[in-house]
Amino acid sequence: MFLSGIVPLVLLVVHSLEASPVEPLAPIIGGSNVEDKKVPYLVSITVNSFVCGGSIIADRWILTAAHCIKRNMVKNAAVRVETNNFTASGTLYRIDRAIAHEKYFRGAFRDDVGLLRLRSPLKFGERVKKIELLSQIVPYNATLTLVGRGYISKDHKTTKITQMIKAKNIALKLCRKMQPDFIYPGHLCTFVKKGKGTCG
Template identity: 35%
Template sequence: MLRKTFILVSVCLVVSAAKLPKLVLDDGYRVVGGEVAKNGSAPYQVSLQIPGHGHNCGGSLLNNRWVLTAAHCIVGHEPTNIQVLVGTNSLKEGGQLYKPDKLFHHNYASPEFRNDIGLIRLKEEVQFSEIVQSIEYSEQVVPANVTVRLTGWGRTSADGSVPTLLQSLNVVTLTNEDCKAKSLYPEHVDVGHLCTLTRSGEGACNGDSGGPLVYEGKLVGVVNFGVPCGLGYPDGFARVSYYHDWIRTTMANDS
């Protein structure tokens, strides 16, 4: 469902975002199985942008200084190479850009896709409003077979364009055992991952990386990996509850 640096486990592994070509925005209203998110319905959603390339990854505001994202969205970058767009559902207009101060990841291992979770500390405090709010992250394990919400600005297909407007899609969680059984690459699924069930025509896509997966109003997952866009295989997320100690400690030590 969503855009640029989502890890494609099958054919195209992600390269550094700085090397990616600029993608063409699409004014169409649908991505892979998603629908346009109502304005303000995901006020915690941010767009990580690379100057000269535009949207690269998603992220979530944890408070007015911290953004949670995927490690592969920030590894290899200096804080000056990233901008954080908040307060808009559109990649063409509105919102406000903030500059990162520091980037953090938790022993990220690639290409094994382990510990793919990262934090961005912003130089300035984000000004909250009706359409800019933080989201609480969950310290509890999300159960299997429940409906969760995915949002982002991903490609319309593996080789498609990027939607201008934020997209939303409901998917269903899996046990890790089911995820491995249904995945083309079961060796990439470990205890730090949370999987969702996708059917053909639905799911995450390039550019959703780092974006939020939400259950009952709390952040439970960060988009990590999958197969090319909506082919009916599970999508993988960093399981936020598994990393909550690292998140809390990092934010406390560098606040």
């Protein structure tokens, strides 16, 4: 387990947050509860029970991780919005298309980017907004806000409420010294301090 918070650059707020049925990636450790309406762009993607997180980028499009996209997803999945609770309340939207990056290779976490298209457009408001995407590279040492599902104890007990933590963006060269595997160009590494951060 490491706390460098490796996430693809385009997925700054997208975390795969609990195993069901995909392998977990980057749950937040040592974070705090996010107030309701604080992150209106964050969604949970459910297939019976909670699976992954995503971000609203348009009224019918959700940005997520490619490893979250499974067979029969269009038939079985729904996107939950309007809540900071990953498993209850809010509004559910069905999807009609799931697209994984064509170069994604499962297990390597390269090109780990995916898109989901909703069957009907979202109704934007105070609790539902699209995220602003960066048009430039994140500078080293920048303070980032990471949001998603998190652990609330050392035995990996999770919370249903969205978690938030501040972290510094660090150079990939430094990141590779701490974690030599799975670090590729296009990734973004973060660091908080021992015992806090994200864990993959």
